[in-house]
């Protein structure tokens with residue numbers, strides 16, 4: 001059964017999922033029948049065709065008054081604005097006509113009540129979103145807990161966050177084999193659209209600082225993302241994020257205290273085994289190029305949720321492990337969103 005999907009929010013992630021869906025399979029891996037944003041349709045076409053980070057997409061982009069046209073395939077565009085008072089005014093009710101299986105929300109601005117309304121009004125059978133939303137039925141990190149998805153029980157689904165998708169598989173391995181006593185996670189994250197370009201007012205003072213001028217310490221939900229999927233780690237993780245003036249690819253610097261003794265060799269073997277077997281396509285062990293460590297930009301457009309820099313794996317005093325991870329925070333995340341859609345599709349009842 002091919003899922004009928006709507007994308008609401010055509011920002012970095014919404015456009016990324018649209019682009020990746022078309023790049024993975026001619027005509028699209030899934031049937032995205034309608035896409036929505038507050039922008040006019042010409043703005044969407046312009047941003048899809050011209051991307052400062054990834055360049056031009058590998059398909060032709062065009063539009064008319066109602067449809068985006070990607071390599072000749074029409075996708076209906078619906079202008080919506082959830083800030084207006086009720087569902088009939090904000091435009092989402094129109095989506096009922098599409099018989100949607102999944103409304104994929106990549107706005108970052110919706111509430112759990114918005115999602116409940118979508119389900120109650122039969123606008124879509126499932127909602128999938130791109131952040132940790134309180135009250136969702138399940139947070140899925142593909143590769144680790146996606147078999148736990150139950151179609152009769154889980155209707156509002158989170159695909160976790162980009163850093164959650166990187167951190168959870170690694171924590172899963174370490175906790176299963178050695179037990180994590182406590183850990184500190186530092187993410188070094190590229191600029192995001194929630195930051196100011198120049199110093200100005202923002203409800204978070206740090207995110208109001210000019211994004212190109214500084215390395216900006218800020219909060220991150222990665223500890224929450226991780227413990228939502230691995231509840232055994234609740235209360236054991238602390239995290240900080242630094243926003244840096246780059247466009248793409250995140251780094252995670254990770255230190256954990258383990259409950260059992262181990263060695264650098266044992267950990268390297270374990271990561272290699274997982275990368276080749278249970279977590280193939282999700283984690284990758286990277287040894288650089290000709291003995292040289294690559295730079296973050298070299299990992300742009302990689303599909304893996306987490307790339308382990310194998311030259312940086314350290315074990316001190318048998319119980320303290322240090323790791324460096326990299327991941328394309330947009331593209332790899334969009335690949336995982338499509339994988340989660342695949343899980344919903346495989347368990348969909350006709």
Ligand SMILES: NC(=O)c1ccc[n+]([C@@H]2O[C@H](COP(=O)([O-])OP(=O)(O)OC[C@H]3O[C@@H](n4cnc5c(N)ncnc54)[C@H](O)[C@@H]3O)[C@@H](O)[C@H]2O)c1
Nearest residue numbers: 009010011012013037038082107108109130131162193329
């Ligand atoms: N950028 C990343 O690296 C990344 C990775 C994983 C998850 N996420 C999450 O994905 C979400 C979106 O992030 P982004 O970087 O794509 O942000 P973005 O600002 O680039 O995109 C958000 C889009 O949603 C639209 N939008 C906002 N409110 C809307 C509304 N009420 N109705 C319709 N459209 C609306 C905006 O116009 C914009 O086009 C956030 O929750 C973020 O945490 C981002």
